[in-house]
Amino acid sequence: MQVSVETTSQIERRITVQVPAAEVDEAVAARLQETAKRVRLNGFRQGKIPMAVVRQRYGKDVRNEVVGELMRQHYVRAITEQSLNPAGYPSIEPKVDQSGKDLEFVATLEIYPEIELASIDGTEIERPQADITDADIDQMIETLRTQRAEFQPVERAAETGDQVKIDFQGFLGDEPFEGGSAEGHELELGSNRFIPGFEEQLAGAKAGDDKTITVTFPEDYQAEHLAGQEATFKVKVHEVSAKALPEVDADFIKEFGVEDGDADKFRAEVKANMEREVKQAVQNRVKQQALDALQKANEVTVPQALIDQETDGLKRQAAQQFGLGDDFDVSQLPNELFADQARTRVKVGLLLAEVIKQNELDASDDEVRARAEELATQYQQPEQVVDQYMKNDELKNQIKSAVLEDKAVDKLLDQAQVKDVSMSYEQVLQAAQQSQEAADEEESEESDAKA
Template sequence: MQVSVDTTSQIERRITVQVPAAEIDEAVNTRLKDAAKNVRMDGFRRGKVPMTVIRQRYGSEVRNEVVGEVMRERYVRAISENELNPAGLPQIEATVNEAGKDLEFVATLEIYPEITLASIEGAEVERPVVEVSEADVDEMIDTLRKQNAEWEVVERAAEDGDQLTIDFQGFLGDEPFEGGSAEGHDLVIGSGSFIPGFEEQLIGATASDDKELKVTFPEDYQAENLAGQEATFKVKVHAVKGQALPEVDAEFVKKFGVDDGDLDKFRAEVKKNMSREAEQAVDNRVKQQVLSALQKANEVTVPQALVQQETDGLKRQAAQQFGLGEDFDVSQLPNELFEEQARSRVEVGLLLAEVIKVNELEASDDEIRAKVQELAEQYQEPEQVVEHYMGNDQLKTQVKSAILEEKAVDVLLEQASVKDVEMSYQDVLAAAQQQEEVDEEESSEEAGEEERQA
């Protein structure tokens, strides 16, 4: 076997392989002889069909099978001997494939890029310092009360946050439009579930009122015949309901896993959960800043095969999120919606892998179990969760990857300039969310700039 490797770009290689004709012909002949033992054909006894007939009938098919197998096997051997690390599947094409001639094929593949890490020294990272106060706990308990509130009919005008039971019908001019009507619909004012301007006009309404609302559909409304159109809705109000908040008593507390109904235990559990959430928000915010600095300090040529794999994964996530069903063909979703995010994820993954490799980071079984126990605290039966994770190699691998990522971020954090900033519980959660949005926007802008330069 003769092999030559050409470098066609920083991450693309072109492998040309030649296999002696004798090897292919011998493999084809052997397979045809084996097949001949079981061939049934009119006019011949089983196993007595002449090889000339066998070759004429099955020769082309058998040769294609042999050549396919040989190309796959020799490709694997070639990348191993030349120490190539493929990123995705290759494109393999036979360039010479004739009986009596040496087989020649070309494999074009992308490889993982070689990365020389640049330090993020000097990068500024803000690390929030947050303490969950008793007032924060009170606010969270109020939120839990609202989530468990019941609706009761009230004899007053509707206010923001009330629930109205209504009939409605929508008109374009004097004509009702399809899908614009309902009876006995429950609508919470301020929920944002209706067209902008609809809910606000129901503030002040009372039971038995007949209202006529003027609204304009958004320009990007999903129904093209309604997008940007002015419409009138005739609304009949049947009932106005306000929230009846539950008392924070033993019965309320038991709903949240405090079986003995002890209020102090309940407050302590709420505070513990909030502290864990705040800690996660701090870690995520710090991590996002560190990874953003890592990407800015290091330019990586990303294999398109990896980007496509990540794009396909994001498509599947989107399909699940929107309930499109397991049988939905995700190829119907355009790559453009996911490709920028996918490319950024692949960049980060490659860079973190290099940080882990350079610093020889490891995650022991004890560390994996400790991490799983930490995650399991959020569940009612944590021990079962721990055993489930520790008995599943795939889940253990996911946890191991998360631990290694955390260690890599810690290594990078030592290079950065870290400033502690005191923040409230609410602010730290909002800041973490805002940072995610900023990073996504910057990623989008950078991708757009790269396209313009290209």
């Protein structure tokens, strides 16, 4: 086997491989012998078909099959001999494929980039610090009450926060438009589910009222024939209902897993959940800042094959999230929706892998189990969840990857200047959300610049 490697770009290689004709012909002859023993042809007993007939009938297909196998085998040998680390699958194309001549083929592949990791030394990173106060717990309990609120009919004018049951029909001029009508629709005023201005004009309405509402559809409205158009809605109000919050009694408390309905245990459980939420939010914000700094300090040429693989994974996640079913063809989802996120994920993954490699990081079974136990605290039977994590290789590897990622981030934080900043519970959550939104926006701008 003769191999030559051409560097066509920073991460692309073009390998030309020659396989001796004798090796190919010998493999084809052996496969034809196997074929002759098992095929059936009218007029011949099985295993007694003349080789000339077998070659004439099956020779082309057998050669194609053998050549395909040989190209794959010699490709693997070639990249092993040349110490190439492919990112994804190659494109393999035969160049010379004739009986009696050396087989020649070309494999084009992307390789993992060589990364000379730059330090994030001197980067300033804010680490939020927050204590959960009694007022925070009270507010969370009010939120939980609101989530379980029920609407009860009232004999008064509708206010923001009330629910109205309405019939409505929309008109452009004097003509009703498709999709602009409904009967018995329940709408919470202030939910901003309808066109801007619609809900506000229902404030003050009572059961039995007829209202005429005029609104203008936003310029970016999804239905193009309505975008920017002024519309009139004729509305019939059937019922006004006010939100009734449940009492924080034993029955309410039991809904959250506190079986004896004890109020002090309930508050302790709420606080523990909030502390876990704050801890996760702080970790996410600090990690995001470290990863942002890592990306800014290091330019990496990202293999398209890895981006394509990540894009496909994101598509499958989206399909599951929206309940599209296991048989949904994810190729129907446009790549453009996921490409930016995929590129960033791959780039971060490559950089973190280099941090892990350079620092010789690893995660022991004890560390993996400890993380599994931490994750399992949110379930009713944590022991069973931990057992499931540790016995399932795929789940266990996912947890191990998360532990290694956190260790890599800790190494980055050792290089940075970490400053603790006091915040309230709400401020911590908002800061984490803003950090993620800023990262998403920067990711989009970076992609636009490259485009």
